[in-house]
Amino acid sequence: AKRRIDDLGRFDGEPFFDSPRHVGQLNFPEWDRFRAGMQGIFDRRFFTNHGPKVRELEERLADHLGVRHAVCMANGTLALMVAARALELTGAVAVPAFTFIATAQALSWAGLDPVFCDVDPDTHNISARTVREAMTDDVSAILGVHLWGRPCPVDELSALASERGLRLFFDAAHAVGCSLNGRMIGGFGDVEVFSMHATKVLNSAEGGFATTDDDGLADALRTVRNFHSTETFITAPLRINAKMSEAQAVMGLLSLEDLPRNCRRNAELHALYRERLCCLPGFDVVAFDEREANNHQYLIVDVDADGAGLSRNDIVLLLEGERVLARRYFTPGAHRCPPYRDDFPQYLDALPVTDRLSERLLQLPLGEGITAADVEGICALIRFFVENAAAIRPRLEGGHREAKA
Ligand code: T4K
Incomplete structure (x- = not known):
C-alpha cells in the first residue's frame, strides 16, 4: 500500500503490481x-x-x-x-x-x-x-x-x-x-x-x-x-x-462456450468498481441499463479534472507507474487522426462532444485475468491519487509528467 507520495511508482517508488494489468484481459480456454x-x-x-x-x-x-x-x-x-x-x-x-x-x-x-x-x-x-x-x-x-x-x-x-x-x-x-x-x-x-x-x-x-x-x-x-x-x-x-x-x-x-461465465464475472467486477469509485469526487463510472444483457467488458470512467484535482491523463500516468495500463480510449477522435485530419479539416473544430470525451474518458482493466483483489488494489490507488492530488500535481508539473510519458 502507498503511504506517501514518494511511494508512487511514478516518483520512483515500487510499482503496486508485479506484472502489468491491462484493459481487455484475454480469456484463455483450458x-x-x-x-x-x-x-x-x-x-x-x-x-x-x-x-x-x-x-x-x-x-x-x-x-x-x-x-x-x-x-x-x-x-x-x-x-x-x-x-x-x-x-x-x-x-x-x-x-x-x-x-x-x-x-x-x-x-x-x-x-x-x-x-x-x-x-x-x-x-x-x-x-x-x-x-x-x-x-x-x-x-x-x-x-x-x-x-x-x-x-x-x-x-x-x-x-x-x-x-x-x-x-x-x-x-x-x-x-x-x-x-x-x-x-x-x-x-x-x-x-x-x-x-x-x-x-x-x-x-x-x-x-x-x-x-x-x-x-x-x-x-x-x-x-x-x-x-x-x-x-x-x-x-x-x-x-x-x-x-x-x-x-x-x-x-x-x-x-463462445465460456461467454456466459465471463460476462457474469465481468458484471461482478464492474459492480465492485462502481461501489469503490462511486463516492470519489470527479469520478463518474459509465453505467449500463441493468435490465438489458451486457458483457460488462468496458469499465469506463469520466474524469472531471476540477472535481478530482487531477486530469484523466495524470491518472493514466500515475496508474502506469503502478503497472496498471489504463487506456485513453478513444484519444484523439478519428477526425483528428491521419489521414482524416488532413483530408477532411472541416471536422477539426466541429465535434465538441467527441473532443471533450476524448480528453476525459479512461478505461480501466477488466476481463478474465482480473481478480476482485486487483480491482480493490486499482481503486485504492486511485483513491490515494485523488486524496493526495494537491501534493501530486506540482510533482507531475515539475517534470514527472513528461519524464516517462
Ligand atoms: N470497431 C471498434 C469499435 C473496435 O473497437 C475495433 C477493435 C474494431 C472495430 C476492429 O476490430 P478488429 O479488426 O480489431 O477485430 C485493441 C484491439 O486490437 C482492437 O481489436 C480493439 N478494437 C481496440 C479497441 O483495442 P489495442 O492496440 O488498444 O490493444 P492491444 O492489442 O495492444 O492489447 C492490449 C494489451 O493486451 C496489450 O498492452 C498487451 C495485452 N495483450 C494483447 C494481445 C493481443 C496480450 O497480453 N496478449 C495478446 O495476445 O487494440
Whole structure:
C-alpha cells in the first residue's frame, strides 16, 4: 500500500503490481479443450476455406444472437469492409468520430468517405440529431457504433435511414452479448459487425463476423469475403480474402462456450468498481441499463479534472507507474487522426462532444485475468491519487509528467 507520495511508482517508488494489468484481459480456454479442437484440424488436414469448425461457429453465433446468418471473417476490420461492399454503398457514410479508428478506416478501404458525426454526451453514441447535423448529399448509409456495448438509438436511426433512403449498419465490435429491449445486438439494421480480437470478451485470437436476417445480404457477404466464391452475388467486382481459419474458429467456439461465465464475472467486477469509485469526487463510472444483457467488458470512467484535482491523463500516468495500463480510449477522435485530419479539416473544430470525451474518458482493466483483489488494489490507488492530488500535481508539473510519458 502507498503511504506517501514518494511511494508512487511514478516518483520512483515500487510499482503496486508485479506484472502489468491491462484493459481487455484475454480469456484463455483450458489447454486440453483447445488441443482437442486443434487435433481435429490436424486429423482432417483442413486448415481453412470455410471448413467444418467455421461452419459450426457460424451456426452457433447465429443461434446465440437470434439471427438468420452469421458470416465469420478474419477480423472485425475486414468484416466492416466486406459489409460496406456487400451493401453496395457509394460516396460517403455517416459515422461517429468517437470510435476506434478501424471503424472509419474500414470505410476508406472500401472506397467510401467518412462523414464524421458527433456523439450524444450521455450515451457516447450517435443519435438521429447528430447524424442530421452532419448529413451531406453523398451519404449512402449510416454506420452506428454500439460503444462500450451500449446500444445506439436504433429506432430513431432506422426512421432517419428510411426517410432518406439510406442503408443502416452497425459496428458491434464491443457489443457481443448485449441486448436492446431484450433483443440481442446482431439483429438490428441491415448488417451488424462484430470483432473477436484477442482482447474482446468473445475471442478467436483474431476474428470477426457479420450478422444479418437478410438472405440476399448474407449471400453478398459470403461472396465478397472470398475470391473463389460459388455464391450467386455477381455484381461484386471487388472481392477480398477475409476468410476465417479453422484454428480461429476452434478458439472462437471455446470462447463462445465460456461467454456466459465471463460476462457474469465481468458484471461482478464492474459492480465492485462502481461501489469503490462511486463516492470519489470527479469520478463518474459509465453505467449500463441493468435490465438489458451486457458483457460488462468496458469499465469506463469520466474524469472531471476540477472535481478530482487531477486530469484523466495524470491518472493514466500515475496508474502506469503502478503497472496498471489504463487506456485513453478513444484519444484523439478519428477526425483528428491521419489521414482524416488532413483530408477532411472541416471536422477539426466541429465535434465538441467527441473532443471533450476524448480528453476525459479512461478505461480501466477488466476481463478474465482480473481478480476482485486487483480491482480493490486499482481503486485504492486511485483513491490515494485523488486524496493526495494537491501534493501530486506540482510533482507531475515539475517534470514527472513528461519524464516517462
Ligand atoms: N470497431 C471498434 C469499435 C473496435 O473497437 C475495433 C477493435 C474494431 C472495430 C476492429 O476490430 P478488429 O479488426 O480489431 O477485430 C485493441 C484491439 O486490437 C482492437 O481489436 C480493439 N478494437 C481496440 C479497441 O483495442 P489495442 O492496440 O488498444 O490493444 P492491444 O492489442 O495492444 O492489447 C492490449 C494489451 O493486451 C496489450 O498492452 C498487451 C495485452 N495483450 C494483447 C494481445 C493481443 C496480450 O497480453 N496478449 C495478446 O495476445 O487494440
